[in-house]
Amino acid sequence: MKVLLVNGSPHQDGCTNLALEECAKTLNKNGIETEILWLGVKAVQGCIACNKCGKLGHCVFDDVVNQVASVADTIDGLIVGCPVYYGGPCSQITAFLDRLFYSAGDKLIKKPGAAVVSCRRGGATASFERLNKYFEINNMPVVTSQYWNQIHGNTKEQAMEDLEGLQTMRTLGENMAWLLKCIEAGRAAGVKEPEYEAPIRTNFIR
Numbered sequence: 651m652k653v654l655l656v657n658g659s660p661h662q663d664g665c666t667n668l669a670l671e672e673c674a675k676t677l678n679k680n681g682i683e684t685e686i687l688w689l690g691v692k693a694v695q696g697c698i699a700c701n702k703c704g705k706l707g708h709c710v711f712d713d714v715v716n717q718v719a720s721v722a723d724t725i726d727g728l729i730v731g732c733p734v735y736y737g738g739p740c741s742q743i744t745a746f747l748d749r750l751f752y753s754a755g756d757k758l759i760k761k762p763g764a765a766v767v768s769c770r771r772g773g774a775t776a777s778f779e780r781l782n783k784y785f786e787i788n789n790m791p792v793v794t795s796q797y798w799n800q801i802h803g804n805t806k807e808q809a810m811e812d813l814e815g816l817q818t819m820r821t822l823g824e825n826m827a828w829l830l831k832c833i834e835a836g837r838a839a840g841v842k843e844p845e846y847e848a849p850i851r852t853n854f855i856r
Contacts, residue, residue, distance in 0.1 A: 651726045651830050652683040654718070658732035658743030662688045665768035665809040666731045669801040669819050671852035673729060673766065676823025682727075682830060683689065689714055694745040717745060719754035726830055727762045727793075729822075730781055734769035739777040747784050756789045761827050761845060764793040764822055767800050768809065774800040793829060795822040 655674055656856045658675070667686065669674035674684040695711040702710045709715050732743040751758070765781035767774050778798050784791050803809030835845075 651681075651834065652685065652725040653677055653729060653830070654721075654725045655684060655686045655729040655763070656718070656731065656746070657686055657688045658730065658740055658742070658746065659688075659768070660691050661733075662690075664733070664806050665801060665803050666733055668806050668809050669766050669768055669815070670729065670798075672816050672819035673823040673826070674745035676820045677827050680827035680831075682827050687714075687718065689742050689746060694742050695718040695749070695760075697748040697752055697788065704828045706728060709749050709753045711749070715749045715753065718750055719757065722757035723753050725761070726833075727764075727826055728785075728790075729764045729766060729793075729826070730784075731768070732777070732781070734767055734773040734777045737773035737776055738782050739767065743781070747781070750783050751788060757784060759789045761790055762793050762833075763788075763790040763824060764826060765799060766819065766822070768802070769800065769802060770804045771802070773799065774798065774802075789844070791829060793822060793826045795819070797823060821824075 655670045657667050657670055670686055674686060677684050695713065700710060708719060728741060730747065732739045763785035765778055767777040774799055778800060782792055797818045799818060799822055801809050801815035801819065802812045
């Protein structure tokens with residue numbers, strides 16, 4: 651089993667990465683393979699709603715989104731992390747997730763997902779809620795912890811002093827590993843996976 655952890659921070663080795671590494675260590679301890687993917691500092695193109703991905707099978711912008719989409723079938727869980735900018739998640743991660751879920755969301759259905767945010771002071775829960783909505787709209791079990799998945803600090807060194815935040819990440823890792831093993835055990839025991847009806851799209855404009 652493998653979990654992909656996406657670092658949406660422009661700082662490769664900052665507070666967000668610290669949180670993701672803490673979670674990854676716990677997953678590894680439980681026998682789960684992990685990979686931390688850093689989105690980098692190049693701008694991630696936002697979705698332009700061209701709908702070409704439905705015909706092509708991939709996004710028209712060939713970047714990290716298509717890179718992740720091409721391996722989405724090989725991962726069993728997804729953890730997405732980012733810093734808080736102006737009370738919300740940074741634009742890099744939302745642009746990435748908008749296009750990934752629109753073009754390849756079907757490859758992530760039924761796979762556990764979790765969000766992780768880092769902030770200096772405020773905005774963590776608003777950012778956390780925004781990121782979780784990607785999982786909630788895509789039939790993905792949302793993995794929780796003992797508190798909202800957040801870590802505080804203006805620098806990595808400060809974040810290392812957030813002992814509760816680091817423990818929250820370890821608990822998240824434990825819960826993700828447990829859920830993945832439960833899913834695997836259920837499949838081995840012949841537990842039937844959910845079958846979904848065709849989507850109904852209600853238009854509220856009458």
